[in-house]
Amino acid sequence: MNNVVDNTKRPSSDSSSGIWQRFAQTASDGTESTVLYGEDAQADSAILLLLRNNELPRIVQWGRPIPHAEYLVNCFEAVNPQRVSGGLDDTDWPSVIPTQSEAWTGSPRLVVRRDNVELFCCFRTVDDAITIDNRTVSVTAVDAENALTLLWKCEITESGLIRQQVTITNSYDDAESEGAVEDAQASLGTLSVDKIELAYPVPEEASEILSTTGHHFRERSPQRQPFNIGRVERLSMVGRPDFDASLLISAGVPGFGFSHGEVYSAHVGWSGNSVLSAERTTYTQGLIGGAELLIGGEMQLRTGESYTTPWVYGAYGEGLNAVAERLHSFVRAQHPNLASKPRPVILNTWEAVYFEHSFDTLKALADKAQASGVERFVVDDGWFMHRRDDTAGLGDWQIDPAVWPRGEKSLGALAEYVHGLGMEFGLWFEPEMINPDSDTARAHPDWIMHAAHSRLPMQGRSQQVMDLTNPAAYDYVFNAMDALVDSLGIDYIKWDHNKLVTEPVSPYSGLPCVHAQTEAVYRIFKTLKERHPGLEIETCSSGGGRVDLGILALADRIWASDCVDPVERADIQRYTSLLVPPEMIGEHIGASPAHSTMRATSQQMRMATAFFGHLGIEWDLQKQNDDALERLAQWVEAYKQNRAMFASGTVIHADSSDPSVRVDGVVAKDKGRAVVRFTQLTTSQHYPAAPIRIPGLDADEVYRVRPLQISLDLEGLGNGQSKLGWWNEEGTVLPGEFLADCGIRPPALNPAQAVLFEIVSI
Numbered sequence: 001m002n003n004v005v006d007n008t009k010r011p012s013s014d015s016s017s018g019i020w021q022r023f024a025q026t027a028s029d030g031t032e033s034t035v036l037y038g039e040d041a042q043a044d045s046a047i048l049l050l051l052r053n054n055e056l057p058r059i060v061q062w063g064r065p066i067p068h069a070e071y072l073v074n075c076f077e078a079v080n081p082q083r084v085s086g087g088l089d090d091t092d093w094p095s096v097i098p099t100q101s102e103a104w105t106g107s108p109r110l111v112v113r114r115d116n117v118e119l120f121c122c123f124r125t126v127d128d129a130i131t132i133d134n135r136t137v138s139v140t141a142v143d144a145e146n147a148l149t150l151l152w153k154c155e156i157t158e159s160g161l162i163r164q165q166v167t168i169t170n171s172y173d174d175a176e177s178e179g180a181v182e183d184a185q186a187s188l189g190t191l192s193v194d195k196i197e198l199a200y201p202v203p204e205e206a207s208e209i210l211s212t213t214g215h216h217f218r219e220r221s222p223q224r225q226p227f228n229i230g231r232v233e234r235l236s237m238v239g240r241p242d243f244d245a246s247l248l249i250s251a252g253v254p255g256f257g258f259s260h261g262e263v264y265s266a267h268v269g270w271s272g273n274s275v276l277s278a279e280r281t282t283y284t285q286g287l288i289g290g291a292e293l294l295i296g297g298e299m300q301l302r303t304g305e306s307y308t309t310p311w312v313y314g315a316y317g318e319g320l321n322a323v324a325e326r327l328h329s330f331v332r333a334q335h336p337n338l339a340s341k342p343r344p345v346i347l348n349t350w351e352a353v354y355f356e357h358s359f360d361t362l363k364a365l366a367d368k369a370q371a372s373g374v375e376r377f378v379v380d381d382g383w384f385m386h387r388r389d390d391t392a393g394l395g396d397w398q399i400d401p402a403v404w405p406r407g408e409k410s411l412g413a414l415a416e417y418v419h420g421l422g423m424e425f426g427l428w429f430e431p432e433m434i435n436p437d438s439d440t441a442r443a444h445p446d447w448i449m450h451a452a453h454s455r456l457p458m459q460g461r462s463q464q465v466m467d468l469t470n471p472a473a474y475d476y477v478f479n480a481m482d483a484l485v486d487s488l489g490i491d492y493i494k495w496d497h498n499k500l501v502t503e504p505v506s507p508y509s510g511l512p513c514v515h516a517q518t519e520a521v522y523r524i525f526k527t528l529k530e531r532h533p534g535l536e537i538e539t540c541s542s543g544g545g546r547v548d549l550g551i552l553a554l555a556d557r558i559w560a561s562d563c564v565d566p567v568e569r570a571d572i573q574r575y576t577s578l579l580v581p582p583e584m585i586g587e588h589i590g591a592s593p594a595h596s597t598m599r600a601t602s603q604q605m606r607m608a609t610a611f612f613g614h615l616g617i618e619w620d621l622q623k624q625n626d627d628a629l630e631r632l633a634q635w636v637e638a639y640k641q642n643r644a645m646f647a648s649g650t651v652i653h654a655d656s657s658d659p660s661v662r663v664d665g666v667v668a669k670d671k672g673r674a675v676v677r678f679t680q681l682t683t684s685q686h687y688p689a690a691p692i693r694i695p696g697l698d699a700d701e702v703y704r705v706r707p708l709q710i711s712l713d714l715e716g717l718g719n720g721q722s723k724l725g726w727w728n729e730e731g732t733v734l735p736g737e738f739l740a741d742c743g744i745r746p747p748a749l750n751p752a753q754a755v756l757f758e759i760v761s762i
Contacts, residue, residue: 018132018135019040019134019156020037020038020137021037021069023037032052033051033053034051034130035076036132038137038156040156043156044064045063045064045065045160046063046065046156047059047061047154047156048062051129051130052080054129056095056139056150060075061075062162062200062314064316084283090102090103092105094106094199094201094284096152097109097198099122105283106287107279108195109195109196109197110195111193111195111196112148112191113192115189119143119148121143121148122143122145124142126142135158137153137154137155138152138153147170148168148171148191149169149171149172149173151169152164152166153166157330158329158330159325160326160329161313161326162314163313164311165308165309165311166196166308168193169304169305169306170301171304192297193294193299194296194299198289199288200287201285203285204286206262207227207251207254207286208224208251208254208255209224209250209278210223210249210252210256210263211234211276213244216243216562217543217562217597218243218563220560220571229281230279231278233275233277234276238273239501241271241547243545245548246276247576248267248276249265249266249267250264250320251286251288257319258695259654259696260318260655263316263317264288264315264316266290266312266313266315267313267315267327268290268310268548269311269312269313269553270292270310270548272292272515273293273295273514274310274548276289289314291310294512294515295514298513299515300511315327320578321651321652321696324577328581328651331580337534337536338581338583338584342643343643345373345374345376345640346375346426346616347369347617348378348426349377351564351590352618352619352620355381355387358403363414363417365622368622372629372633375423376424377418377424377425378425378428379425382403383404384400387400391435392435392437392438394430394433394434395433396438397431397484399411415490424492425488425489426490426493426494427484430495431468431481432517433466434466436459436462441464447507448466448507449466449467457503460499461498461499463498463499465504467517468517468520469516471508477524478528482531485532485535490532490535492535492537493535494538495555498542526554537556538555538558538586539551541559543561543562546558547560552579558576558584558585560572560576560585560586563597564594564595564618565590565594565596566594566601566606566609566610567599567681569610570609573587573613577651581651583614583646583647587615588619589603589619589632589635602716603632604631607635607710608679608754608755609677611639611675611756612646612677615643617632638709642675646666646675649674650696651665652666652696654692654693658685658686658690660682660683661692662677662678663678671696671698672761674696675708676758676759677754677755678692678746678755679754680752680753681751683751687748688745689749690745691743692745693741693742693743694739694744697759699737699740700736701761702734702736702761703734703736703759704731704733704759704762705732705744705759706726706732706760707758708756708758711757714727717755718747718748718749718750719750
């Protein structure tokens with residue numbers, strides 16, 4: 001019976017489980033459909049799924065919750081497309097895995113081959129296909145003729161993210177199968193999986209795309225373009241997401257920003273090769289999503305074996321700040337230690353001493369660090385065998401006695417000294433890489449990834465890739481790291497990854513191996529942390545080369561960029577924070593001029609730019625005068641007073657039509673306090689700067705606005721010739737609505753200067 005809604009009869013759900021409701025309908029044309037509606041009202045998130053006849057699910061809508069969910073049973077009648085001239089009998093309406101059997105004519109999203117022949121699949125749901133388990137709905141379908149089973153999962157997380165995942169199995173188990181199906185089962189060959197791409201539909205109004213591009217020293221550079229008919233791809237094919245990775249691909253209403261405009265974002269939670277895409281065809285609304293990209297022959301399934309895709313995440317919000325808040329909450333829930341243990345202020349030795357290691361040098365640096373308020377001292381590259389520069393020794397994970405002799409000037413003695421000062425001790429590794437000029441490479445050339453017998457892949461930084469899919473190589477690397485964590489009492493590992501992974505074939509298996517290599521990396525992270533409770537690991541990867549929800553489930557910190565120039569960092573950190581919460585973004589105070597750009601900046605600018613993240617210092621403190629060290633200690637102390645709020649609050653970025661200014665901050669969870677940074681990157685068309693709006697406050701609250709004590713003195717920073725009325729210890733008092741709608745006038749600053757102010761409810 002057609003379940004048409006009128007004023008006298010309300011449809012009721014067949015069943016409900018957790019946050020999901022289930023409805024059934026027979027449409028006027030006889031189509032049987034099941035509607036699944038999932039909603040988390042507290043997270044302000046919902047998704048509507050439709051299963052027509054026995055086809056795969058379709059995502060009809062996702063985003064805000066919908067009142068009167070019982071009427072959604074009529075969604076098939078409401079949005080099913082009509083047949084049109086020149087097309088197929090069904091107009092394309094993409095399922096979660098669209099194929100040509102359902103009229104999909106866009107870019108292939110399911111690419112599987114058996115015996116080198118591509119399969120054209122047609123999946124149909126089985127009896128009792130739908131399983132609901134609290135937040136997750138699962139749908140099982142089969143392609144009987146090709147003897148494949150598919151399991152699709154969709155989950156609404158507590159933070160309001162939607163995520164989906166597919167498992168494909170090279171078999172079809174059906175006791176009633178007969179004839180051709182039985183023959184197919186009996187003669188199954190190896191199934192090669194090349195791609196399974198998942199996506200989320202976006203409304204027609206979401207007609208502008210935002211992604212990011214970049215390179216070493218300039219990661220996360222934003223770029224916008226119209227969401228035209230066609231396909232936009234952001235590929236990562238170098239064994240990691242890489243500098244050019246777009247952490248998110250976002251589609252929204254034209255001109256959407258951080259605090260305004262409906263926006264939908266997608267992310268692939270995987271640390272190997274992947275693609276993010278946005279695609280629109282003449283027949284369909286836009287799709288955003290992505291996939292792991294598998295090299296031909298990399299994922300081969302024998303009968304009964306399965307492949308599971310990474311999670312593909314969708315985040316909806318009114319402005320990018322809302323999208324980021326969902327992602328931050330999700331990541332934070334995986335790392336309760338980040339809230340229970342204040343983020344220790346770090347000193348990293350790299351730009352302070354580079355390869356010039358010695359006990360006396362690093363002991364003196366540790367003394368200066370401790371006096372400045374540092375709580376974690378990290379010894380970077382240069383401590384292991386033959387490592388006098390970046391051309392040799394990588395892979396020889398034994399302490400070099402030529403630099404660190406046994407006894408009172410050993411690396412162990414330094415670790416003990418650092419612990420004695422009340423600081424944690426950290427050490428740098430690059431476990432996935434190897435120098436051909438190393439004892440390990442000479443003894444085990446078969447541990448180096450390479451596709452050709454006669455040559456190695458093109459080098460980068462004098463490096464090749466260690467094949468961690470080889471059990472012997474894996475055991476060597478893991479055991480070396482594990483032993484050093486034990487013997488030195490290592491509290492923290494900085495894990496680097498400095499070469500693009502090219503021609504990635506394992507001599508051990510003879511197959512492409514990026515997927516297996518990525519899983520091996522995850523396994524080392526997990527096992528080290530299981531064996532050493534409290535151990536924290538940073539993912540570095542030449543700076544921002546590996547940032548994704550796969551590695552963020554395991555790592556406690558990311559290094560956003562090897563560039564610590566604060567002018568460059570303004571946008572690197574801003575767009576990294578769309579995915580990563582601030583307490584997990586390594587933000588360091590470096591030298592002036594910056595080693596990466598040779599740009600000279602004030603100490604104030606460098607300290608203010610690093611203030612909201614996981615604060616660190618990458619600077620030779622032994623060469624600084626007492627005044628500089630005293631100011632550094634003051635800023636470190638101010639950071640410590642605020643870091644608990646930074647690790648639990650909501651990140652805000654304000655929109656501005658002025659490309660020369662940035663407004664960023666963190667608002668406390670209860671909206672009772674905020675700390676905001678105003679940055680004048682370059683000179684502006686506005687002189688003085690125009691008032692800046694502050695998003696994220698309670699519109700009904702009244703706030704006192706005043707400079708943080710460390711930013712009170714504008715001498716040398718500003719170019720205003722009269723006083724700014726509120727820039728004093730008392731500040732001024734204003735309603736939250738006024739600060740959001742009208743804003744407040746920032747100080748007139750010189751280029752490349754930044755100040756901080758606080759907003760406190762009264």
